[in-house]
Amino acid sequence: MTVSSGKERPAPRPIREGLFWGGLSHPDEVKLAGTRCSSCGETSLGGVALCPNCGSAQVEVLRLSDDGTLWTFTVARHRPPGDYRGPEPFEPFGIGLVELPEGLRVMSTLDCPLEQLRVGLPMRFTPFVRHDKDGGMVFAFTYRSLQESAS
Numbered sequence: 083m084t085v086s087s088g089k090e091r092p093a094p095r096p097i098r099e100g101l102f103w104g105g106l107s108h109p110d111e112v113k114l115a116g117t118r119c120s121s122c123g124e125t126s127l128g129g130v131a132l133c134p135n136c137g138s139a140q141v142e143v144l145r146l147s148d149d150g151t152l153w154t155f156t157v158a159r160h161r162p163p164g165d166y167r168g169p170e171p172f173e174p175f176g177i178g179l180v181e182l183p184e185g186l187r188v189m190s191t192l193d194c195p196l197e198q199l200r201v202g203l204p205m206r207f208t209p210f211v212r213h214d215k216d217g218g219m220v221f222a223f224t225y226r227s228l229q230e231s232a233s
């Protein structure tokens with residue numbers, strides 16, 4: 083029989099390996115990582131060893147900018163299948179592609195009132211920690227609108 087305090091929790095893990103820049107111990111300082119290829123010039127999401135566009139190993143992992151603009155979006159009006167962790171009862175939410183200055187577009191949920199969603203809206207990377215279905219901690223992210231609410 084193993085004695086355990088039962089209070090030890092594993093450190094949060096990234097929702098996707100290589101997705102974040104730097105460590106995960108300071109949630110407010112977490113950034114997205116990207117990979118820039120010096121052969122073809124493509125910048126892709128996450129730190130990878132080979133360029134997903136041309137297969138070159140001549141890649142550099144870089145920290146991506148926090149701020150981008152909304153390139154396109156849709157609204158999820160039905161509860162997603164699987165391990166959905168959003169509010170109960172379900173509330174419709176935005177999903178979109180945010181274009182970053184590095185030249186790539188990141189698929190993300192959008193933390194923004196639905197009536198404010200429009201192409202070109204300034205958005206900011208916002209990391210957060212949530213629990214997965216096994217009780218572990220998962221590092222995930224959304225993009226939050228930088229536009230002030232209409233007053």
Ligand SMILES: [Zn+2]
Pocket residue numbers: 119120121122123124133134135136137138
């Ligand atoms: Zn390449």
